[in-house]
């Protein structure tokens with residue numbers, strides 16, 4: 099899918115379960131430079147193409163604390179990309195809200211997860227500037243989902259152990275079939 103204003107960028111392969119990299123803790127980013135901006139832009143294009151509303155760098159096999167999000171409705175709203183580098187939750191709201199979440203690294207699996215419905219997050223933006231954002235609704239959910247990736251946490255961790263084991267077995271079997279192992 100060509101998104102004209104992003105046409106100079108490239109699509110990155112998204113890793114999926116059971117890739118062990120998804121379970122690693124991503125390392126902090128020490129320098130916001132052109133290479134990092136390029137990675138963020140490629141991640142955005144990869145996310146739009148998938149299509150998805152969020153992507154963490156570890157999902158394109160780069161275990162660094164970088165994520166991209168855009169919750170804008172593609173049909174009715176202009177793109178509204180957010181790049182977060184080294185995000186830290188400053189405050190979580192008390193109220194919880196359920197949301198049925200999917201994950202580009204776990205295709206065709208959806209899990210209803212209750213998370214705080216609002217939060218404030220501190221991060222560096224694409225230009226390395228300090229930012230603080232207060233979010234609620236879908237954006238708050240997406241930020242928490244992507245930040246979970248930075249710590250190796252996945253939506254299947256919110257399932258019962260039995261259901262999780264079934265999903266993991268299914269993906270392991272599929273990976274064996276794909277590699278012919």
Ligand code: NI
Pocket residue numbers: 200201202203243244247
């Ligand atoms: Ni995900």
